[in-house]
Amino acid sequence: xxxxxxxxxxxxxxxxxxxxxxxxxxxxxxxxxxxxxxxxxxxxxxxxxxxxxxxxxxxxxxxxxxxxxxxxxxxxxxxxxxxxxxxxxxxxxxxxxxxxxxxxxxxxxxxxxxxxxxxxxxxxxxxxxxxxxxxxxxxxxxxxxxxxxxxxxxxxxx
Numbered sequence: 001x002x003x004x005x006x007x008x009x010x011x012x013x014x015x016x017x018x019x020x021x022x023x024x025x026x027x028x029x030x031x032x033x034x035x036x037x038x039x040x041x042x043x044x045x046x047x048x049x050x051x052x053x054x055x056x057x058x059x060x061x062x063x064x065x066x067x068x069x070x071x072x073x074x075x076x077x078x079x080x081x082x083x084x085x086x087x088x089x090x091x092x093x094x095x096x097x098x099x100x101x102x103x104x105x106x107x108x109x110x111x112x113x114x115x116x117x118x119x120x121x122x123x124x125x126x127x128x129x130x131x132x133x134x135x136x137x138x139x140x141x142x143x144x145x146x147x148x149x150x151x152x153x154x155x156x157x158x
Contacts, residue, residue: 005047008088017148019096030154035154039068045133045152046070047121052113052136056121058129064089067129075109083107085130088118090126094146098139110134117141119149123158 008019027040042054055069057078064078064085075083081090083106088095097116113134121129121134131153135141 004043006108007048013142013144014148016048018153021148021152024152025083025155028157032157034156034158035068040158041152042068042070045149051133051140053110053132053134055132056129057112057132058088058121059127064130070104071134072112075107078107084116084118085132088130089127092120094119094150096141096143096146098141100134112136114126114138116141117149119146121153121158126140128158 005018007024010016010017010019024041024044027044031037036054042056045051045054053069053071053074055071055074058065058067059065062080066074066076073090078086080086084095084097084100084103087105095118097103100108100113100116112135115135115138115154117133119131120127121131131149133141133145133149
């Protein structure tokens with residue numbers, strides 16, 4: 001198990017992900033506990049990219065319920081179709097939001113958040129939650145993030 005991350009200082013997002021992914025694989029290798037794996041994944045992403053907030057929401061009793069995260073306190077429960085997280089769940093697709101103020105129905109867990117990416121989590125073909133990442137900068141996320149975050153999610157045994 002890795003105890004320290006080697007933080008890539010490249011300005012290229014792709015290079016940062018490519019340096020981080022093998023380290024996340026090492027963190028998760030042989031660990032069967034889902035909560036531990038989600039927690040370490042959040043920590044690794046937050047450390048590498050210095051994003052404002054990184055976390056998981058899992059579906060419980062018809063709502064997204066806050067799971068492991070890194071960052072300030074967050075909304076605890078989100079309904080299906082509500083905000084970016086609920087919309088990603090409902091639409092079963094990754095949503096990239098360059099300006100959260102322009103997203104209809106955005107839930108402002110923090111006024112500091114300016115852009116967001118949310119990816120659905122799958123167990124087989126069923127959505128079981130979402131990965132939510134927020135930045136204090138406009139336009140922070142793009143298809144590169146969607147690609148590599150999707151790859152990282154496949155490493156976690158949901």
